[in-house]
Amino acid sequence: MTTYKGIKGFSIQTVAGDPSNNIAGQMWYNNSAKKIKVFKAGAGAWATGNDSNASHGAGMMAGTQTASITAGGYRPGSPNTGADSEEYNGTSWAEGNNIPANRTAFWGAGTQTAALTAGGSPGSGAVAETIEYDGTSWSATNDLGTGRYGAGTGGIQTAGLQVGGYSGSTKSEVEEYNGSTWTEVTNTPAA
Secondary structure, eight states, X not given: OOOHHHHHSSOOEEESSOOSSOOTTOEEEETTTTEEEEOOOXXXXXXXXXXXXXXXXXXXXXXXXXXXXXXXXEOSSSSSEXXXXXXXXXXXEEEEOOOSSOBBSOOEEEETTEEEEEOOBSSSSOOOOEEEEOXXXXXXXXXXXXXXXXXXEEEETTEEEEEOOBSSSBOOOEEEEOSSOEEEEOOOSOO
16 A cells, blocks of 8 residues: 555654644644545635726736736727727726737737737737837837737746637647747647
8 A cells, every 4th residue: 555655755744633823735644533634725705806998808918916908809899809008006997008900819928017919810810910018108029920819828028928829720839939039839739
């Protein structure tokens, strides 16, 4: 029979009851209950914040809970895509400078003062344009190697990554961004 010590390399504490000052992930053997127990942290709670200034979805977003930016996205009405951007300070939204063109189905990376986004759709088709935000304004940089929308984007403005997406077919391309140019690297195993 395998023992915990044999698997993990250390013994777990034996106690008569349950400890009162638990840490998430802590394990012990409760000798009274004759059970191994693990302490897990409780679930967090959601709270409602202030609404953004405009209704939009599938736009880019980057930053943290107290310093984020969102731009573009699907908007009800005409045109169906937007170019507006808004900054969030943890309490409220404020209008920022617009992205260079209407765009939807694109994702963001980075921070509120150094954001990155690439690809997306102007309403039909896909684009390869890359744009960066410096905390005040947006500027275009070098394009993606493959234009697509709905791709996963992550990282920071000087070390970004874009994976997959769609442009006539589902894509498996993966591209890395070094702060100025995109380089295609190994594709995902499946599109």
